[in-house]
Amino acid sequence: MTFFSPSASSTNSTSSTSGAAQSSSQSSTQASEAGLSANYELFLSMLTTQIQNQDPLDPLDSAEYTNQLVQYSNVEQSIQTNKNLEEMISLLSSNQSSAYVNYIGTEVTAAGGTAMFDNGQASWKYDVLEDATGTVEILNDAGQTVYSGEIQLKAGGGTYTWDGTTDLGGTASKGAYTIQLDVKDSAGTAEPASIEVSGVVDEVNFGGAVPFLRIGEISVPVSAVKSVRSI
Numbered sequence: 001m002t003f004f005s006p007s008a009s010s011t012n013s014t015s016s017t018s019g020a021a022q023s024s025s026q027s028s029t030q031a032s033e034a035g036l037s038a039n040y041e042l043f044l045s046m047l048t049t050q051i052q053n054q055d056p057l058d059p060l061d062s063a064e065y066t067n068q069l070v071q072y073s074n075v076e077q078s079i080q081t082n083k084n085l086e087e088m089i090s091l092l093s094s095n096q097s098s099a100y101v102n103y104i105g106t107e108v109t110a111a112g113g114t115a116m117f118d119n120g121q122a123s124w125k126y127d128v129l130e131d132a133t134g135t136v137e138i139l140n141d142a143g144q145t146v147y148s149g150e151i152q153l154k155a156g157g158g159t160y161t162w163d164g165t166t167d168l169g170g171t172a173s174k175g176a177y178t179i180q181l182d183v184k185d186s187a188g189t190a191e192p193a194s195i196e197v198s199g200v201v202d203e204v205n206f207g208g209a210v211p212f213l214r215i216g217e218i219s220v221p222v223s224a225v226k227s228v229r230s231i
Helices: 008-019 022-052 062-101
Strands: 107-111 114-117 122-128 132-139 145-153 156-162 175-184 194-200 203-205 212-215 218-221 225-229
Touching: 107 212, 107 218, 114 122, 114 194, 114 218, 122 175, 145 156, 145 175, 156 175, 194 212, 194 218
Parallel strands: none
Antiparallel strands: 107 194, 107 225, 114 175, 122 156, 122 194, 132 145, 132 175, 203 212, 212 218
């Protein structure tokens, strides 16, 4: 005697939710719950019919009947577990978003080469292992070089400040500019320079997979923040 068992699609849709986005995961769980409910009602209907019409000389195997119920119970528990996890993820995401909002109005220092030129200057913090000399280029948001010149960096940390002077002799307009350093040590070996930018956070953008902090016209990922200071 054959019994109706839970469909494989219910189990597969439950396991696949872990790698999907939260909204897709919720839709998948809801679909699994609906499918499980429909299948379970059909199973009970078929089982009841079989019990009513069973052969007295070949009665229903209680072990197989119990096994069918256990399978349904396992699937139901798996779906409920996924549902609870989705609720926990949603709660954690909400709490984390609230924490990111606290960045607004603070001054942050973050890894990156793009800084705002405003109030007559733009500044970048740098760090090199040894004294180095070479060239510096300042690029606008279109990737065009607006200023280039020679630079000397002392070992350790320091700040490079640009006053907005351009190669054409004018003054740059307010906006975001990116610095590029090409420097070498005394032995002529290329010296890597880490660059950091600082500024006051105006906005937090949750539009992408990773939250970004808006500082004037530039955006830096939260993961790039190295320090935060109240002002």
